[in-house]
Amino acid sequence: MEHSYFFIAMIYLAAAVIFIPVAKKLGLGSVLGYLLAGIVIGPSLLGFIGHEGQDIMHFAEFGVVMMLFLIGIELEPALLWNMRAPILGLGGLQVLITAAAIAGLALLLGQPLNASLALGMTLSLSSTAIVLQSLKEKGQLSSAAGQSAFSVLLFQDIAVIPMLAIFPLLAGPDASTTTDHTPTFKDNLPAWMQTLVVLGAVIAIIVAGQYLVRPLLRVVAKTRVRELFTAFALLLVVAISVLMSLVGLSPALGAFLGGVVLANSEYKHELESDIEPFKGLLLGLFFMAVGASIDFKLVLSMPWVILGLVVSLIILKAIILLILGRVFRISMEQNLLFGMALSQVGEFAFVLLSFTQQNNILSARLVSIMTAVVALSMALTPLLLLIYERGIQPRLSQPDTGNNNTREADEIHEKHPVIIAGFGRFGNIVGRFLRVNGVKATILDLDSDRVDALHNLGVKVYYGDAARRDLLEAAGAAEAKIIIVAMDTVEQTLDVVKIVRKHFPHLQMLVKAEHIPDTYELMDLGVLHIYRETLDTSLRMGADALQMLGVRAYHAHRNISTFRKQDEKALKGLSAIRNDKKLYVNTVRERIEEIEKLMANERVTKWNPSAQGWDEQSLIDEANQD
Numbered sequence: 044m045e046h047s048y049f050f051i052a053m054i055y056l057a058a059a060v061i062f063i064p065v066a067k068k069l070g071l072g073s074v075l076g077y078l079l080a081g082i083v084i085g086p087s088l089l090g091f092i093g094h095e096g097q098d099i100m101h102f103a104e105f106g107v108v109m110m111l112f113l114i115g116i117e118l119e120p121a122l123l124w125n126m127r128a129p130i131l132g133l134g135g136l137q138v139l140i141t142a143a144a145i146a147g148l149a150l151l152l153g154q155p156l157n158a159s160l161a162l163g164m165t166l167s168l169s170s171t172a173i174v175l176q177s178l179k180e181k182g183q184l185s186s187a188a189g190q191s192a193f194s195v196l197l198f199q200d201i202a203v204i205p206m207l208a209i210f211p212l213l214a215g216p217d218a219s220t221t222t223d224h225t226p227t228f229k230d231n232l233p234a235w236m237q238t239l240v241v242l243g244a245v246i247a248i249i250v251a252g253q254y255l256v257r258p259l260l261r262v263v264a265k266t267r268v269r270e271l272f273t274a275f276a277l278l279l280v281v282a283i284s285v286l287m288s289l290v291g292l293s294p295a296l297g298a299f300l301g302g303v304v305l306a307n308s309e310y311k312h313e314l315e316s317d318i319e320p321f322k323g324l325l326l327g328l329f330f331m332a333v334g335a336s337i338d339f340k341l342v343l344s345m346p347w348v349i350l351g352l353v354v355s356l357i358i359l360k361a362i363i364l365l366i367l368g369r370v371f372r373i374s375m376e377q378n379l380l381f382g383m384a385l386s387q388v389g390e391f392a393f394v395l396l397s398f399t400q401q402n403n404i405l406s407a408r409l410v411s412i413m414t415a416v417v418a419l420s421m422a423l424t425p426l427l428l429l430i431y432e433r434g435i436q437p438r439l440s441q442p443d444t445g446n447n448n449t450r451e452a453d454e455i456h457e458k459h460p461v462i463i464a465g466f467g468r469f470g471n472i473v474g475r476f477l478r479v480n481g482v483k484a485t486i487l488d489l490d491s492d493r494v495d496a497l498h499n500l501g502v503k504v505y506y507g508d509a510a511r512r513d514l515l516e517a518a519g520a521a522e523a524k525i526i527i528v529a530m531d532t533v534e535q536t537l538d539v540v541k542i543v544r545k546h547f548p549h550l551q552m553l554v555k556a557e558h559i560p561d562t563y564e565l566m567d568l569g570v571l572h573i574y575r576e577t578l579d580t581s582l583r584m585g586a587d588a589l590q591m592l593g594v595r596a597y598h599a600h601r602n603i604s605t606f607r608k609q610d611e612k613a614l615k616g617l618s619a620i621r622n623d624k625k626l627y628v629n630t631v632r633e634r635i636e637e638i639e640k641l642m643a644n645e646r647v648t649k650w651n652p653s654a655q656g657w658d659e660q661s662l663i664d665e666a667n668q669d
Contacts (some may be wrong), residue, residue: 058084059327068074074177075425077327081334082422105284107172107329107390109296109322109500111200114171115302116311116314132369133191134198135605137385141167141363145356157213161404162413164206165396166356170389171196172326173424178384189382195364195385203296203391207398208241214402220472244290248297249282252304260310276317295391337418339410349412355417357427361386383427387420452507453494458519459483462526462550464509464539466493469555469576470529484527485518489535510538514547520547529555536561540568562614582607609638 048073058080066076083089146163154162174192178184184193262276283301284294305311342349361382368378384665399405405413461477461484463470470486477484486502487509488494494506507514509530520526526543530536536554543550553572556562565573586599613634620626 054084055328055331055431060621061329073180074173075422075429077330078334078422078425081331082337083334084331085335085337087337087339105280105294105325107326108177108284108295109280109318110326111295112174112298112302113315113318113322114175114197114200115299115304116306116308116315123510129194129371130193130198133367134195134202136367137195137364138164138167138199138202142362144363148359158399158405158409159372161210161213161395161399164209165392165399166388166415166417167360168199168203168389168391168395169196169360170421170424171200172329173387173421174384174544176326177425177428181428183380186377186380188384190376191371191373191377191381192384193370199389200296200299200391203395204241204245205298206395210395210398210402210404210619213404216520227396240290244286244297245300248300249304250285252301256301256305257308259584264310272313273317276314277321279314279317290583295394306632321373333390333418336414336416337422338411341415342419345412349415349419352416353423356388356416357386357420357423359463362401376436380431383431384424384575384627386427387424388417390421392417409604452511452514453505455485455505455507455514455519457485457503458522459485460522460524461485462487462509462515462518462520462523464526464528465489465530465535465555466497466504467529467531470527473527473529485523487514487518510535510542512542515542515547519562520550523550525553526550527553527555533557533564534559537564538570540565540570558615563617576609578607605641606638609641612636 059077062080063073063076064082066073066079142160142163144163145166149159149162150156174196175184178189178192183189196474259275263272279301280298283297283511287297305314308314364382364385368381373381378654393414394418396410400407400410435602461482463474463484463486466474466486466488467490470488474484474486486504487507488497488504489506489508491506494504497504505518509515509518509528520543526539526547528536528539528543530539536556540552540554543552551572553569553574554565554570555576556565556573557576558576562573562575582603586596586603589599589602590596617627617630617634620630
């Protein structure tokens with residue numbers, strides 16, 4: 044039964060609204076939710092989406108196009124050059140070794156040389172869309188595994204260009220008549236000419252982005268019509284996609300190149316903000332279309348063959364990735380995440396498989412089988428990451444540090460009145476401030492990479508866990524007066540506080556907290572001096588805003604002091620009733636009203652020039668010091 048596009052759109056949106064909250068509630072992540080939604084509404088189960096699902100897939104792939112454009116626009120050429128070692132080294136080796144291994148296995152299984160090479164190149168790629176989205180949701184994108192995965196994916200996206208240029212050279216006889224694909228003007232050209240057309244299209248995008256698009260952006264920006272800028276941003280991505288389609292290339296690849304060319308543009312942030320909402324919606328649609336495209340009839344007709352191919356492919360790619368991870372000195376924990384994250388086949392495989400069929404490199408039957416294998420491997424990726432997150436990572440010591448957990452703690456040869464536990468962004472500033480004021484501190488940190496980097500800068504930091512009693516004793520905790528606890532995670536902070544309270548109760552603890560719930564836990568442990576990470580910065584910004592509105596500096600800073608005292612007083616009372624939700628909410632409302640009344644009573648009219656406070660000259664002197 045044929046449905047209207049309005050009906051299809053309603054089904055996709057309803058499936059997203061139903062499945063994504065459920066998946067997030069179960070801790071499965073939105074990507075797996077989208078994939079499950081696509082499977083349920085697809086032809087294999089409810090059948091709301093049938094043959095027209097292929098049309099939706101073409102439309103949904105535009106989400107991948109936009110995602111790669113945004114990735115490209117974040118990568119300035121200078122940044123790409125700085126990342127050349129992991130991109131070319133780790134990424135290049137991954138593609139070459141994986142492609143060679145898969146091609147070799149295909150030859151052993153009886154495939155001809157051209158088909159084996161095509162399969163090796165196609166299946167060596169991983170899914171940029173699924174991996175980046177999943178790692179971003181789990182907060183792993185900035186980890187060592189996340190950065191390594193990003194480098195590999197970046198090389199893979201770029202490697203599609205030479206692959207598409209090579210494929211015509213592998214073409215079999217009567218390539219143009221094997222399937223009713225959308226014709227392009229290069230179809231009837233010789234293989235060597237098709238390769239030149241591909242390279243010419245890439246060069247055209249780079250030149251146009253540099254000398255045509257940037258001047259047009261300035262013209263559009265001068266109109267000061269936001270909708271026009273949004274329309275131009277979409278036109279830009281669509282135009283690149285159309286150009287790449289005309290020459291038989293991947294639109295996503297062209298969009299990526301276009302983004303890189305515009306990375307240094309003064310309008311990059313406007314382009315990002317205009318395209319981001321469309322990217323998110325279309326990317327979700329793409330994931331659902333992938334789920335709906337899995338041909339379960341084909342899978343059920345030969346289950347062991349397809350499942351065997353999926354499992355074998357994932358294991359082979361994971362082993363290669365793990366070996367490369369060890370060569371590039373990624374820690375065991377991060378290496379496992381790296382290997383599991385990139386072990387699937389990517390969305391570019393759909394394009395490349397279609398291209399191989401058009402060029403009579405692979406048979407239609409083999410393309411159907413490999414399409415199912417690709418889709419299943421992509422669908423399994425969020426599950427593999429879930430297994431890692433819940434089954435593997437908790438078993439490894441010192442999670443989310445990305446360091447070598449076998450490293451022994453450093454020997455400590457100094458004792459000072461102050462100990463700093465944790466020398467990240469917060470502890471670093473405190474330590475520097477104390478140092479310039481003549482106060483020496485013994486510094487402990489659990490991030491070995493950070494310790495090594497600080498050693499190179501001449502900063503004496505000792506590697507070790509401040510939650511260990513013997514390490515604190517070696518650092519002079521028995522003689523010290525103060526310990527500043529600025530660990531990276533709440534769990535680490537609580538561990539250190541408990542050890543200090545039990546074995547070194549004389550130490551005054553100054554403890555960093557990130558959020559209000561962390562503050563409550565520290566209060567329960569009897570910590571008196573708690574410093575919320577963003578409180579002072581937020582209040583200083585508020586004071587600057589008041590001064591810009593005409594309030595005298597003296598009164599702005601006095602209001603900061605009043606607000607902080609009242610906030611801390613209220614927080615101590617709220618800590619005792621935080622488990623009674625109704626009482627807690629009512630009390631919070633009362634505290635807000637109280638502080639608003641107090642501040643209103645103390646408020647001095649900001650336009651009153653005779654208000655007492657700092658004199659004008661003192662403010663001038665303070666400004667000159669800054």
